[in-house]
Amino acid sequence: MLTPRPARISAETLPADWHPLVKNIYASRLNHHDEIEKRLQNLLPPDGLPDLAAALARLERAIASGESILVYGDYDVDGATATALSVRVLRQLGAKVDWFIPSRSAHGYGFSLAGLAALPCSPALILTVDNGTSSHEAVAAARARGIDTLITDHHLPGDSLPAAVAVVNPNRHDSRHPGKHLAGVGVAFYLLLALRQHLRAQERWPEHLRLSDYLDLVALGSVADLVPLDYNNRILVNHGIARIRSGQGNTGIRALLAIANQNPAHLGAQDIAYSIAPRLNALGRLGDMSDGVELLLTEDWQTALDYAQESDEKNRDRKALENDAVQSATQQVSPALPLAAAYNPDWHEGIIGILAARLKSRFARPALVATDSSENGWIKASLRSVSAVALNELLDAAACDLPADALRYGGHAAAAGLSVKREHYPALIEAINRAIFAAHGATVPPEPVYIDGELPATLLNLDWARYLERLEPWGSALPVPVFANPFEVLDCRRLGSAHTRLVLREMHSGNAYNASWFFHTADYRPGTRLRVAYELQVNRFYGDERLSLLVQHAQPL
Numbered sequence: 001m002l003t004p005r006p007a008r009i010s011a012e013t014l015p016a017d018w019h020p021l022v023k024n025i026y027a028s029r030l031n032h033h034d035e036i037e038k039r040l041q042n043l044l045p046p047d048g049l050p051d052l053a054a055a056l057a058r059l060e061r062a063i064a065s066g067e068s069i070l071v072y073g074d075y076d077v078d079g080a081t082a083t084a085l086s087v088r089v090l091r092q093l094g095a096k097v098d099w100f101i102p103s104r105s106a107h108g109y110g111f112s113l114a115g116l117a118a119l120p121c122s123p124a125l126i127l128t129v130d131n132g133t134s135s136h137e138a139v140a141a142a143r144a145r146g147i148d149t150l151i152t153d154h155h156l157p158g159d160s161l162p163a164a165v166a167v168v169n170p171n172r173h174d175s176r177h178p179g180k181h182l183a184g185v186g187v188a189f190y191l192l193l194a195l196r197q198h199l200r201a202q203e204r205w206p207e208h209l210r211l212s213d214y215l216d217l218v219a220l221g222s223v224a225d226l227v228p229l230d231y232n233n234r235i236l237v238n239h240g241i242a243r244i245r246s247g248q249g250n251t252g253i254r255a256l257l258a259i260a261n262q263n264p265a266h267l268g269a270q271d272i273a274y275s276i277a278p279r280l281n282a283l284g285r286l287g288d289m290s291d292g293v294e295l296l297l298t299e300d301w302q303t304a305l306d307y308a309q310e311s312d313e314k315n316r317d318r319k320a321l322e323n324d325a326v327q328s329a330t331q332q333v334s335p336a337l338p339l340a341a342a343y344n345p346d347w348h349e350g351i352i353g354i355l356a357a358r359l360k361s362r363f364a365r366p367a368l369v370a371t372d373s374s375e376n377g378w379i380k381a382s383l384r385s386v387s388a389v390a391l392n393e394l395l396d397a398a399a400c401d402l403p404a405d406a407l408r409y410g411g412h413a414a415a416a417g418l419s420v421k422r423e424h425y426p427a428l429i430e431a432i433n434r435a436i437f438a439a440h441g442a443t444v445p446p447e448p449v450y451i452d453g454e455l456p457a458t459l460l461n462l463d464w465a466r467y468l469e470r471l472e473p474w475g476s477a478l479p480v481p482v483f484a485n486p487f488e489v490l491d492c493r494r495l496g497s498a499h500t501r502l503v504l505r506e507m508h509s510g511n512a513y514n515a516s517w518f519f520h521t522a523d524y525r526p527g528t529r530l531r532v533a534y535e536l537q538v539n540r541f542y543g544d545e546r547l548s549l550l551v552q553h554a555q556p557l
Contacts, residue, residue: 001446009033011024013033043235049175050170050177051168052194055191059195063093068097070125072128075103075284076130077280079101082130100120101288102118104349111135126142128153133153133155133156136162149165154183183225224281228476234473237269241267251304253296255308256280256308260312269472278315282314286317287314322354330359340366340367342369343371343425344370348371356383356384358519364447366391368382373419389439393413394436395409449552484534487513487529487530488504490503499516500520507529515534518550
C-alpha cells in the first residue's frame, strides 16, 4: 500500500533556495528545521547520564593508579566497535587495558557467569560496553572476587539494576539524558566525552588525543545496530562517515572497504549497512568477534587485510547458509497462522535473526526462527516483526501461558530473542499465535510503503541520484527517499533464487532504466504497466557510475 510520507514540520521553515522536493523530503523526516546543521558543537552534552560522577571517579582512579581494566564487549558490530573505541582511547590515556569478547555459543549474551569464568585475567575493574544492564549475577560474582564493574549500555533495563559501581545507560528509568537512541558505542563515546571534560578541568587530558578521530568507529557501530538516526546520532554518523571518506579513518575499516571494493570517497550509511557491517558481523555470527576487534585495533595494513579477508570469507559462508535455510524455512510457514514460524535443529544460531527478518519481509507478518540451543534441553529463537505488531507485548502475553521457568526472553517491539524449554516450544508458538489473533484478528495489518511522491522525469537521472545520496546518512528513522512513478515492464527475469532484475520504461519520458528487486521474485510480462516505488541508486563498477532503481513495491496501474 503506497502512502505519502506525512510531514512533521512545515517545508516553508527550510531554506528558501532548496529545491521543493528536497524541502518535502526533509519536512517529513526532521522534528525541527534547525536539525539541518550537523555540527559537532550541536551534540548533546553528557550531562544527565546516570551514575556519571561515580563512573568517572572509578575510571580516573584506575588510570591514575595503574589498575588493570578489562573492557567486556559483545559479539556484534556495536559491541566490537565499542570495545575497540574504549581500548584505543584508554590506552592513549596511559591506562592498563585488556579486553574480552564473549562467544555466542559458549558464554551467551552479555556479561555472564560463563564469561566471567573465561576471562584471561583478573582485573581490578571491568568496563562493559553494549551490555551489562541485566547482568545481576555476573556483577555480584565479580564483586565477590574483589572486581569492580562499571557498566555502559543502551539496552532497556528491568525492574532493578546490577550492584555495579555505576550503570551508565541513557535508557535507565531515572536518566535525564535525552540521547535515548544512542548505540552501545555511542554510550561508550559519551563516557569518554565526560572523561575528557573531567580531565581537562585538571589539565590532565593530552591535547593530541582528539575524540573526533574515533567517530568512524561510532558511525560503523551505530549504523550496524540500526539505532534511530535522530539529530544527535545523525551528527555522530555524519562526522564518522566524513572521516572515512577523508581516507584517514581506522585502518581496519579501510581494509574492510578495500576487500568489499568500496571507494571511501563515495561511502554512505547504506554502504556501511549493506556492505561493511555484514562482513564484520559475520565474524561474530560464524567465527570469533575477537578477530573483529583485532581488526579494528591494528595499525598494520597487512594484518588488517588478513582479518578483513577472513571476515569476507565468513560473510560468504553466512550467505550460503542463509540461502539454503531460507528455502527450508519458507516451506514451514503456515498460510493459516499469523506468525511465520520455522524451526530446524541444525540451523546455525548466528543466522536465525537474519532468517527471521527474511520471513518477516516475505510474508509481511511477525516471524520466528528457532534452532537447538547449545544449552541442553532448550531451543533458541529470534523474532522480527512488522510495525503494527509489538513483539514485547506478544511475548509478555505468551509468557502467561507457560510455566515461569520455561521461557526467557528480551527485546523490543521490532526485534526480540528468546530461549524456551524444548517441551514447551509447541505451546509457545500456539500462545504467540493466540496473542496475535487477540490483538489483530486473523489478518495482520499490512506494512505501509511510504513514498516521497512522484519524481519528475527530468530528475530521474544519475546526477540527482548522486545528490540525494550525499544529503544525509540515511538509515533507521531517517529513511532513504522513495519515489513512485508509472512504468512499463520491458523485461523481467529471475536474479539468483530470490531476486528479480527488471528493465522499466518510465511512461512520461519514455526513458528505460535497469531495476533490481531484492528478496522478491516477480514474473511480469513485457508490456505490464505498474506503479513502482523505488530508491535511486548509483552503481559503481571500477570507476564507472550507472543509475539503477532499487524497487520496494509495485502495483498494477
